[in-house]
Amino acid sequence: MEHIKAICQSNAISDQNISPLSGGDINDTYKITTSQEAYVIKINQAKRFPKMFELEAKSLEMLAETNSFVIPEVIAHGDFEKYTYLILEFIDSDQPRNPAESFAVALAKLHQNKSDHFGLEFNNYIGRLAQYNLPQKATALEFHIDLRLEPQFKLAHQNGFEFEGLDNFYKNLETIIPEESASLIHGDLWAGNHLFTPTQACIFDPAIGFAPREMDLAMMKLFGGYSPEIFKIYNDIFPLESDWDSRTKLWQLYYILVHLNLFGSSYYGQAKQIISQYQ
The missing domain is CATH 3.90.1200.10 (Aminoglycoside phosphotransferase (APH), C-terminal lobe)
Known part of the structure; x- marks a missing residue:
């Protein structure tokens, strides 16, 4: 967890509570909760999948430009020591009327x-x-x-x-x-x-x-x-x-x-x- 805390701090995300999220079989994924915001961080080995998170961030931004679906905002992506990471807005789920x-x-x-x-x-x-x-x-x-x-x-x-x-x-x-x-x-x-x-x-x-x-x-x-x-x-x-x-x-x-x-x-x-x- 120390590398996750360090990544968060390098992106001005402090006082965080870190909890694992399930669902992925490629990356390690966590919810980061602060006193004001919540984020998702995806982590992998930097050498394993070159530019994966850079390309995912670019793709999410293209989807967001269509104003169709809600798309998680890209907060940051980059490399830290031997890791690569992507930080996204955390979106709470609920059921709309239709x-x-x-x-x-x-x-x-x-x-x-x-x-x-x-x-x-x-x-x-x-x-x-x-x-x-x-x-x-x-x-x-x-x-x-x-x-x-x-x-x-x-x-x-x-x-x-x-x-x-x-x-x-x-x-x-x-x-x-x-x-x-x-x-x-x-x-x-x-x-x-x-x-x-x-x-x-x-x-x-x-x-x-x-x-x-x-x-x-x-x-x-x-x-x-x-x-x-x-x-x-x-x-x-x-x-x-x-x-x-x-x-x-x-x-x-x-x-x-x-x-x-x-x-x-x-x-x-x-x-x-x-x-x-x-x-």
């Missing part, structure tokens, strides 16, 4: 931030894996194959997992992926990466990029935790391309491959099943 509407409205507003290209001006992380956003791509098809699927398939191969028929799979995607412009997405929108304040929804731990907006919806459906009402309200506000629900598994493949490369063989069969569905 949580489904609050979330759907915010998500639609986020996705209305558009770009002419797919990707981002910097690479980042999804979990502890590198996520590639460069070079930016002109189409959703190129983006999904070159920057999302291919890096994960290559990593899976290195980890001993083989996939057959990918050329035919990629060919079929040409008629499946819609030609919709890129939206700014959260990129890792499972239920553990959001909470509610008394009036609004809040999101954090992003893996942002300008991407097909259906990717966020697919991730929301992958592990559950989101009301069906959210998807209905979202579609009423910001109508999706036709047959969007038929593409959910396709977008989920990226996240399944990420989990395969993070956690191992329990996701292998699911990945192969999705590929066969679109071959």
